[in-house]
Amino acid sequence: MSAGTADAAGRPQGRRVAILAGRGEFPLRVASAATAQGANVYVAILSGAADPADYASYDAREYRLGQLGRFLDEVKRREIDEIVMVGALPRPSFGALAPELSTLKYLPHFARAFQGGDDHLLRGVVSFFEGQGLRVLGPADIAPDLVAPVGALGRHKPSAVAREAIATGFNLLAALSPFDMGQAAIVADHRVVAVEAAEGTDAMIERVAGLVQAGRLKLGKGDGVLVKAPKLGQDLRVDMPAIGLDTVTRVAAAGLAGIAVKAGKVLVGDRQRLVTLADASGLFIEGVA
Amino acid sequence: MSAGTADAAGRPQGRRVAILAGRGEFPLRVASAATAQGANVYVAILSGAADPADYASYDAREYRLGQLGRFLDEVKRREIDEIVMVGALPRPSFGALAPELSTLKYLPHFARAFQGGDDHLLRGVVSFFEGQGLRVLGPADIAPDLVAPVGALGRHKPSAVAREAIATGFNLLAALSPFDMGQAAIVADHRVVAVEAAEGTDAMIERVAGLVQAGRLKLGKGDGVLVKAPKLGQDLRVDMPAIGLDTVTRVAAAGLAGIAVKAGKVLVGDRQRLVTLADASGLFIEGVA
Numbered sequence: 001m002s003a004g005t006a007d008a009a010g011r012p013q014g015r016r017v018a019i020l021a022g023r024g025e026f027p028l029r030v031a032s033a034a035t036a037q038g039a040n041v042y043v044a045i046l047s048g049a050a051d052p053a054d055y056a057s058y059d060a061r062e063y064r065l066g067q068l069g070r071f072l073d074e075v076k077r078r079e080i081d082e083i084v085m086v087g088a089l090p091r092p093s094f095g096a097l098a099p100e101l102s103t104l105k106y107l108p109h110f111a112r113a114f115q116g117g118d119d120h121l122l123r124g125v126v127s128f129f130e131g132q133g134l135r136v137l138g139p140a141d142i143a144p145d146l147v148a149p150v151g152a153l154g155r156h157k158p159s160a161v162a163r164e165a166i167a168t169g170f171n172l173l174a175a176l177s178p179f180d181m182g183q184a185a186i187v188a189d190h191r192v193v194a195v196e197a198a199e200g201t202d203a204m205i206e207r208v209a210g211l212v213q214a215g216r217l218k219l220g221k222g223d224g225v226l227v228k229a230p231k232l233g234q235d236l237r238v239d240m241p242a243i244g245l246d247t248v249t250r251v252a253a254a255g256l257a258g259i260a261v262k263a264g265k266v267l268v269g270d271r272q273r274l275v276t277l278a279d280a281s282g283l284f285i286e287g288v289a
Numbered sequence: 290m291s292a293g294t295a296d297a298a299g300r301p302q303g304r305r306v307a308i309l310a311g312r313g314e315f316p317l318r319v320a321s322a323a324t325a326q327g328a329n330v331y332v333a334i335l336s337g338a339a340d341p342a343d344y345a346s347y348d349a350r351e352y353r354l355g356q357l358g359r360f361l362d363e364v365k366r367r368e369i370d371e372i373v374m375v376g377a378l379p380r381p382s383f384g385a386l387a388p389e390l391s392t393l394k395y396l397p398h399f400a401r402a403f404q405g406g407d408d409h410l411l412r413g414v415v416s417f418f419e420g421q422g423l424r425v426l427g428p429a430d431i432a433p434d435l436v437a438p439v440g441a442l443g444r445h446k447p448s449a450v451a452r453e454a455i456a457t458g459f460n461l462l463a464a465l466s467p468f469d470m471g472q473a474a475i476v477a478d479h480r481v482v483a484v485e486a487a488e489g490t491d492a493m494i495e496r497v498a499g500l501v502q503a504g505r506l507k508l509g510k511g512d513g514v515l516v517k518a519p520k521l522g523q524d525l526r527v528d529m530p531a532i533g534l535d536t537v538t539r540v541a542a543a544g545l546a547g548i549a550v551k552a553g554k555v556l557v558g559d560r561q562r563l564v565t566l567a568d569a570s571g572l573f574i575e576g577v578a
Contacts, residue, residue, distance in 0.1 A: 168468070175464045179457070181481040192470040193487035198480070198500055207496075211487055 015039040016080040017142070018071075018134075021050040021060075022087025025269055026139055026146065026242075028054055030086050033143035042080060044071050049089050069102025072132060083129050085238050086139040122238045138237035140264070145271060147240070148287035150263040154275040156284040158258055159222030161190075166260040166288060168192065169227030177232040183241060186256065188224035193217055201228070202250060209254035224256035230265050242267035243285075245277055252281035263287030304328040305369040306431070307360075307423075310339040310349075311376025314558055315428055315435065315531075317343055319375050322432035331369060333360050338378050358391025361421060372418050374527050375428040411527045427526035429553070434560060436529070437576035439552040443564040445573040447547055448511030450479075455549040455577060457481065458516030466521040472530060475545065477513035482506055490517070491539060498543035513545035519554050531556035532574075534566055541570035552576030 017039045021027035027043070027050060034041045035058075043060035045052050052062050063071050075083070099107060109128050126136050140147045152158075158166060165187035172185050172192055182196030186208050193211065196204040205226065211217040228241050243259060243266060251259055259278075261268070268274055268285070278285050306328045310316035316332070316339060323330045324347075332349035334341050341351050352360050364372070388396060398417050415425050429436045441447075447455060454476035461474050461481055471485030475497050482500065485493045494515065500506040517530050532548060532555060540548055547567075550557070557563055557574070567574050 172465075172468055175467070176461075178464070179461055179481050181484075185486075191487070192468050195470075195484035195486050197474075197484050198482035198506055199496055203496075207488055207492075217487055 015082060016078060017041050017082045017084060017137075018075055018080045019043045020046060020083065020085040021055065022046050022085070022089045023049045024087045026267060027087040029146060029270075030084055030139045030143050031055070031058055033145075034084075037142070039142075042074070042078060046087075046089065050087060064098075066099040066103055068106060069100060069104070072106075073102060075132075075134070081133070081135060082137055083134045084137045084139060084142060085125070122235060126235060126238055136237050138240065139267070140236065140240065146267050146269065148243075148261045148263050148266050148268045148285070150287045150289045153268065153271065153285040153287065154278040154283075156258065156279065156282060158225070158260070158284050158286050161220065161223050162225050162257050162284070164190070165223065165225040166227060166286065169225060169260065170229060170262070170288065173227060173229045174232065180231075183231050183234075184226065184228040186224065186226050188219055188256065189217060201226075201247065205247075205250040205254050205256075208256070209250075212255050219255050219257075222257045224254070224258075226251050226256060226259045227261075228259070228266055229262035236265060240265065240267050242269065243274075244269045245273060248274060248277045248281060248283060248285070252283055256283075258284030258286060260286045260288050263289050304371060305367060306330050306371045306373060306426070307364055307369045308332045309335060309372065309374040310344065311335050311374070311378045312338045313376045315556060316376040318435060318559075319373055319428045319432050320344070320347055322434075323373075326431070328431075331363070331367060335376075335378060339376060353387075355388040355392055357395060358389060358393070361395075362391060364421075364423070370422070370424060371426050372423045373426045373428060373431060374414070411524060415524060415527055425526050427529065428556070429525065429529065435556050435558070437532075437550045437552050437555050437557045437574070439576045439578045442557065442560065442574040442576060443567040443572075445547065445568065445571060447514070447549070447573050447575050450509065450512050451514050451546050451573070453479070454512065454514040455516060455575065458514060458549065459518060459551070459577065462516060462518045463521065469520075472520050472523075473515060473517040475513065475515050477508055477545065478506060490515075490536065494536075494539040494543050494545075497545070498539075501544050508544050508546075511546045513543070513547075515540050515545060515548045516550075517548070517555055518551035525554060529554065529556050531558065532563075533558045534562060537563060537566045537570060537572060537574070541572055545572075547573030547575060549575045549577050552578050 017034050019027055019031050019041060021043050031041055031043055041058060043055050043058045045055055045060055045062040047062050047064045129136050169185050169187040173183050184196040184201045185192055186194040194204045194208050212219060228243060230236060230241055243261060306323050308316055308320050308330060310332050320330055320332055330347060332344050332347045334344055334349055334351040336351050336353045418425050458474050458476040462472055473485040473490045473493060474481055475483040483493045483497050501508060517532060519525060519530055532550060
């Protein structure tokens with residue numbers, strides 16, 4: 001790819017990418033990967049989610065959600081044609097939502113998008129930016145090493161019983177896929193022992209830890225797997241499941257043998273630190289094609 | 290049906306039913322219904338599960354699990370041809386399992402049955418008694434009023450939003466049916482918020498109560514339904530889901546609007562007390578065809 005330098009007319013060469021940056025390490029890593037690829041990067045730091053200090057070396061500006069119109073004006077002025085939304089977004093305050101004048105005209109679109117589940121809202125956000133002539137990319141389109149590859153991510157590998165558990169787990173997640181709910185489960189002792197819904201992955205892992213401690217669930221050697229995958233049809237550009245260091249810590253504390261994720265479809269964050277922790281904890285992290 | 294009286298030869302008239310009685314009120318109610326139908330009832334009180342004092346007015350004897358052979362000898366001596374297994378069985382102690390001489394010959398059958406999940410074991414128990422020439426009945430075959438009828442069981446009825454939640458919930462349970470796991474879920478706020486697996490129905494209800502208390506789940510008026518159904522193919526003769534007074538209490542405490550069960554396929558126990566409590570708590574209990 002061409003470098004993000006300017007030509008004689010002062011017009012930036014290469015791709016022009018806007019990164020809508022939420023909380024966590026992922027937006028920073030996407031910004032870094034895009035820059036390394038020679039793209040011209042503009043970071044919209046989402047107020048209350050991302051820390052402006054993290055983006056001091058970038059062409060960046062902080063925006064409240066209600067400043068969408070102002071952000072779009074800037075995107076058009078810069079002739080940006082690609083946008084990535086990445087990072088967690090805490091529940092916005094009313095203050096953050098309060099629309100500026102330049103944002104008011106877009107409200108009808110979002111009023112419709114809000115009338116449905118999370119899936120519906122995200123589809124509405126994607127279609128909104130597409131309607132503005134922007135190409136919406138996923139974080140993995142820019143930084144492919146953010147997602148799990150096929151095979152073992154560290155030095156431990158699933159046992160035979162764990163492989164059976166992984167197969168059961170992915171079959172279960174496929175069956176749950178038509179429902180708008182968490183896409184993680186724990187399989188152990190030849191059965192599904194926990195399914196994630198509104199409580200979230202962390203609470204589900206801790207529930208299983210409690211069952212083990214209470215003697216209600218016996219884990220044989222190499223048994224017990226957390227499986228995680230996106231729903232069928234989930235838009236991975238704006239809604240990709242993720243595991244991180246805290247996931248590995250919790251899974252190890254629960255006494256499970258490892259984690260299996262859908263390869264290419266689950267964010268693994270800082271892969272090197274994840275592998276180091278998993279190796280030290282005796283856990284496998286397996287990407288399943 | 291004919292009355293359970295004796296003829297001139299002292300031989301009992303009518304059906305001859307053995308009830309293998311576990312813990313709880315259901316075995317007593319089955320014994321009472323069978324007696325009212327004129328059947329000749331013999332109760333095998335499972336040691337450590339049922340209380341012999343409850344069966345003082347019945348032809349009854351206490352058995353350990355290891356005394357299966359002795360029980361079968363008695364069943365044959367009495368020319369009993371129907372058997373009902375009903376009531377919860379606590380995890381048996383090794384002492385309870387220790388086989389008497391008369392039981393040893395049956396062990397190979399159960400050794401095979403134990404090599405699999407709960408479903409497999411129950412199928413093994415049913416096939417064992419069938420192999421002994423006994424007809425295995427379900428509690429509802431003898432006492433149909435133990436199970437939920439179609440429609441509202443009390444005076445409250447599901448709202449429109451609750452009806453939608455019920456439909457989603459039963460669709461989910463059907464999708465989960467191929468997996469050997471709990472068959473209950475909670476649907477609220479237009480989505481599945483909890484799925485039961487190894488933790489059991491009570492813990493699942495309490496989890497949702499926690500989400501509501503923490504403000505992570507908002508329940509509108511008339512919203513929030515516990516759905517419960519057997520798995521497709523579940524043998525209702527030996528493994529029927531149940532709701533009871535404690536279920537109603539927990540569902541009410543969680544702030545849910547009601548309970549929906551598969552009509553004819555979920556035990557409701559003492560229907561009158563259940564209805565009284567549900568009515569007083571403002572909950573619906575709906576049997577869905």
